[in-house]
Amino acid sequence: MIDLSSVDKKRLAGCVIGKNTKDLFLCVGGIHGNEREGVSALENVxxxxxxxxxxxxxxxxxLRGNLKAIxxxxxxxxxxxxxxxxxSFIDKIDDPDHIPQYHEEKELKGLYKAIHTIIDSFKPERMFFLDLHNTSSPKGTFAVSFSHNIQNKLNKNLKVPIIMGMEKALEGTLVEYIESIGYHGIAFEGGDLNAGTAGQILESGLWIILNTMGFIDSENIPKYSAHRSFLNGLVSGFPLMNEVRYVHKIDGTEDFKMNPGFMNFQxxxxxxxxxxxxxGKVIAPCSGVLLMPLYQNKGQEGFYIIEDLTKVSA
Structure with missing residues (x-):
């Protein structure tokens, strides 16, 4: 029996049951509260x-992510x-003696409970997870997946830059957790959160990813061709298959300031x-392609350097 009554109504953006309940597509928007465009795109779809x-x-x-931060x-x-x-955090969720140190531990518990309630209710034979994000710098439209099979599907149909090796560069992401419990996860970045197109990018990406994963046929997607043309125009000339080579980690004590004018895929x-x-100066330790230069006050990575794999294989 499908029962989502225990899921916080503020967290549940919506549920649409289609032709079968064997396949489940679970999507989260707003795990970062200043990336509200993901919530809007999710609600529109x-x-x-x-x-x-x-x-x-x-x-x-x-699902909506960090409710208070949103x-x-x-x-x-x-x-x-x-x-x-x-x-280390997940093990404390059901510990009655644990006193949360961070507000986000409460959000973690709420989102964790919601995800597992949904999985337990539907008991899907196949599940895909999508996490919607935005960057703080221009031209940041790309996707992240840990699965080679999913990477290949996205490369053939979504046709935006794919970033590989992120699982080695970051710890504690929701996509990583979803993979650890036996399902495939995708993170989709919808460009600069301060740009007026951020919500449109995420909505277009969500539709195309739904189609890529076989949840809806292209003829049943409103303005499918327009979504595809819009995304393709944004990433024209960008490398489509990439791998992380370096991450500049920060912890907030360094007074890190990215120099102005940098953008994704530069x-x-x-x-x-x-x-x-x-x-003092922060110098690029290697040549490559810049990804996610940080232009906001909060963050744990100052920038990434990725390698264009199409050049390596050429």
Whole structure:
């Protein structure tokens, strides 16, 4: 029996049951509270799917992430909710003696309970998970998956840059946790959170990913061709298959300041001056392609350097 009554109504963005309940597509928006565009895109897609449930090859469930941070329009309150999906935190969820140190531990518990309630209710034979995000710098439209099979599917159909090796660069992400419990997860970045197109990018990406994973046929997606053309235009000329080579980790004590003017997928050379902190200049340790230069106050990574794998294989 499907029962989602225990899921916080503020967290549940919506549920649309399609032609079968064997396949489940679970999507989260707003795990970072200042990325509200993910919540809006999620809600827009749900509202559309409600009128076409007979066209869905499975069930679609949407969840809101960091509720308090969304309400306050902050990336997080005390700690990044997308960095605490680790055993040390998860093991404390049902510990009655544990006193939370961070607000995000409460959000972790709420989201964890919601995810497992949904999985336990539907008992899917197949589940895909999608985490919607935005960057703080321009031209940041790309996808992350840990599965080679999913990476290949996204490369063939979504046709935006795919970033591999992120599981080695980051710990405690929700996608990593989903993979650890036996399901496939995807993170989709919808460009600059300050750009007026951020919500549209995420909505287009969500529709195309739903199609890529076999949950809805292209002819049943409103303005499918427009979504595809829009995304393809955003990433024209960008490398489509990439791997993480370096992550500049920060903890908030360095007074890290990215130099102005950098953007995602910008080519850089070893020795380029990228940022400054309280120790002085921050120099690129290797040549490559810049990803997610940090232009907001909160964050645990100053920038990434990735390698264009199409050049390596050429």
């Amino acid at each position: 749900i509202n559309n799917l409600k009128n076409h449930s007979q066209d869905i090859n499975g069930t679609f469930v949407g 309400n306050e329009y902050k990336r997080y309150i005390d700690y990044d909710l997308n960095r605490i999906w680790r055993k 080519n850089i050379k070893k020795g380029d001056l990228l940022a400054n902190d309280n120790k």
